[in-house]
Amino acid sequence: MNNCCDVAIIGAGPAGACAASLLAQQGVDVQVFEREQFPRFSIGESLLPQCMTFLEQAGLLDAVNQHGFQRKDGAVFLQQGQFSHFEFDEKFSPGPSQTFQVQRDTFDKILADGAEKNGAKIHYRHQLEALCNNSKSSNTDYTTLTIKDLTTDTTKTVNARFVLDASGFGRVLPRLLDLESPSDFPVRQAVFTHITDQLPDSFDRNKILIIVHPQCADIWLWLIPFSNGTSSLGVVARQEQFAEVEHLNHEQQLMHFVDEIPQLKDLLSNASVCAQVRCITGYSANVSTLYGERFALLGNAGEFLDPVFSSGVTIAMQSAIMAAPLVVKTLNGETVDWENEFSQPLRRGISTFKTFVEGWYNGDLRNVIFYPNPDTKIKRMVCSVLAGYAWDSDNPLVKHSKRRLKALAESCAQ
């Protein structure tokens, strides 16, 4: 391992791999430090069509296209026996209308391998432990990272001219630099696994199915079919809503919620769990700033909202796409306005998703989604955001998302 590099990236998930690939293609000396050995499990399996453009820009789309992941062309919502279908090719914004439902162990490895092929160096089982910004104590223009090699149990230091934190839920720099700020969302918990689904032939595997719990509308489940006859199945509820099933193990908890929804119970009557059942609690997070001297935060290392609209990987890749050219400018000695060129434009799209997430849980968006006779133009605008086009300010529902969604929900309620 060289102990100097232009850019050190912490984490080789979608944000880290995209940033590494983009920078390496520009001739930048990029070293990625990834705590795990790939392939490794990760959650976040339903992509949005918007991220296909990001994959293309990062030079990673062909490898993803070639793998044979399950196609995804829309989303279906189910509440009290009523279905609402969204076809992404009926969206308002231009751009791809198809994407994939992916097993993240394989998907993330494809991206990381692609980044390496494009010139980045990835060090697996290397964990960032500490970081020291030298300019505070001297005139040097690099940051020193303390990296632990988990295979040899030894520690090394690496000097980098710029650091991108793409450590996801690890949130390494927010913790080390005291940048964490509370999320506006309550603590929610997700319990999830993979199942051999045995879904009937009539079931449309090309869509994510989101199911609203019939009694508690802020509890919801997801079913994400893959191309190999398995699906991802999960439930999301506030932490206290798990209290009555506290005595059960995670698999029993998940099945308890499935059994409470007759259509889902029917649909999964021949299914069986084929992977570890996992649980994540309190994943929503925010930070006081997305950048600082010689560093920027990408993907989940910055703000994470909620899984309901599958926005996480798209935001992660968008942050990499926005940051990479600014890092190059910084390395070239040009002045970069990280607030106006990175943080604000990135947060604008995140804020659109946030309006949707809030509207999902307070019922406004659910009223719009399940409105029986939707206006075609409005449905196209909603569909666009569901497809990930949250930065398209030509979409009125993006430009004034809060105000427009409120007005829409009110007219649907009438």
Ligand SMILES: Cc1cc2nc3c(=O)[nH]c(=O)nc-3n(C[C@H](O)[C@H](O)[C@H](O)COP(=O)(O)OP(=O)(O)OC[C@H]3O[C@@H](n4cnc5c(N)ncnc54)[C@H](O)[C@@H]3O)c2cc1C
């Ligand atoms: C229940 C749930 C369901 C979700 N479903 C979806 C979905 O359907 N679609 C979607 O788009 N998103 C979904 N998400 C969000 C998605 O998981 C994340 O937004 C996405 O993985 C973020 O990518 P990332 O590259 O920022 O981080 P990650 O994918 O988390 O990658 C971070 C990497 O950093 C490494 N790392 C961590 N700490 C260190 C360290 N100290 N040193 C070195 N390496 C380190 C980790 O090992 C990891 O490989 C979901 C989230 C949750 C909680």
